[in-house]
Amino acid sequence: MKKKLCFLMVFVLLLSLLSGCGANKSSQTTKSSASEPQKVVITDVIGRQVEVPIPAKKIVSVNESATRLISYLDGLDKVVGIETLSKFSDAYKPYLLAHPELKNLPQLGKYNSLNAEEIIKLKPDVIFYVHYGDMDPDKLQAQTHIPVVALKYGDKCAFTEDVYKSLQIIGRIIDKEKRTQEVVSYLKRCEQDLSSRTNKISDNKKPKVYISGIGFYGVHGIESTQGKYRPLNLINAKNVADETGKTGSIIIDKEKLLNWDPDIIFIDEFGLSLVKDDYKKNPQFYQSIKAVKEGQIYTQLPYVCYDVNIENAIADAYWNGKVIFPEQFKDINPEQKADDIYKFLLGKPLYKDMVNSISGFKKLNLGS
Structure with a gap:
């Protein structure tokens, strides 16, 4: 009788352990499923409504200005293609000096004369660019059937709300919102420190x-x-x-x-x-x-x-x-x-x- 009772207890314990393993597996699957990109409509800095997958896993940056902003957010590992780089020394562009590996990525032409076919081959989830007057984002989006998101530095100078909004848009799309908050806070702290030193002179x-x-x-x-x-x-x-x-x-x-x-x-x-x-x-x-x-x-x-x-x-x-x-x-x-x-x-x-x-x-x- 005791042997039967022991056997039943062991059997029940094994069933409990197996049930627990099954529950963990189900939880991991749910978590993995939750991390799959979801379609979300965002408003870019020129007011366009663009449906994008979040989080984007592969991105293309079609001007160097956009690549710089992405670099501040530690997002370069998601970049699969870039604008054809200018001939200026890397010392004029610290983001490139810090990340020379970018030169090994496919270069897709200049932002106003891009190779749409090569972009399509890379299968990015999103295309980022900094908006200038001679760039038509809707045309590029129609050519590639890939969401194109406009960013800006500001019309006249740096450190404007356009920069902060652009960083926040990138951060949301590539799942770098915590880093975005850190960067924006850092820039604003620098502004405050610089101004406070001299504002009474x-x-x-x-x-x-x-x-x-x-x-x-x-x-x-x-x-x-x-x-x-x-x-x-x-x-x-x-x-x-x-x-x-x-x-x-x-x-x-x-x-x-x-x-x-x-x-x-x-x-x-x-x-x-x-x-x-x-x-x-x-x-x-x-x-x-x-x-x-x-x-x-x-x-x-x-x-x-x-x-x-x-x-x-x-x-x-x-x-x-x-x-x-x-x-x-x-x-x-x-x-x-x-x-x-x-x-x-x-x-x-x-x-x-x-x-x-x-x-x-x-x-x-x-x-x-």
Whole structure:
């Protein structure tokens, strides 16, 4: 009798264990099923309603501007194809310097002349692009039968709500919402820190500053600047180009510089070689400007190369602050700050790699 009772107990125990294993298997299947993409309608940054699978497992980025934003969200492992890369040095595009493996992906043409057949072969779930006037997302969507989602950096400058909205759209679609929140919060904290250091300085105590060499549909020299230039705005600096009343890129008459006579000039690395060449041709002109006469010329990291390098823009703002307002930025080591920014947004320190090819943060003697 005891033997029969023991046998029954063992039998019941085995049934219980088998039942438990079955329950776990069912739970895993349900979880796996729940992770399958679901069709969701999202509104992109130009107001289009686009039905996309969430989470997207394979994506195509058809301009470098979009690839940069995806890189901030640690989403490059999902990218299966990109725009044909420009010829500019990787040092002008930190996202590419941090992720050279992108060069091994299929390159699908330029954003306004894409190879739709090659995109179709890659079978992406979603196509991302940063919107410009000559790009028709509905046409590309009709050609490929793949959802096309528009992103933006803002019409005139970086750090706008368009950037934050674009990051949030990408994050939702590729299941990186936590990372998106971290990135947006980080950018806003940088804005707050930069502004709070200088927002109590009266205008009459601020030197006049000119930013030059900014990229604008190509490379330009001393005459290329920006009104309401975002890094200078963030530190409440006195940008002489704001006198024009314009926002964004401006090509000025060089003679205007003589009227403005800035105390400090920053030269963006993108146009530095052109400024140097121009100086050699006409040193007398430059020597008539206060900043040149007093040796207040500084280089900085490339701000624009296929839209704004947001990581460089923040680093430049801290560097600009260090030069213009040394007391308020005395705790900042610009090189280390740049690396902190690179590590957070792109996953690795890059400053030394950058200055292997470009000047970085330096005081410059144009005549040398």
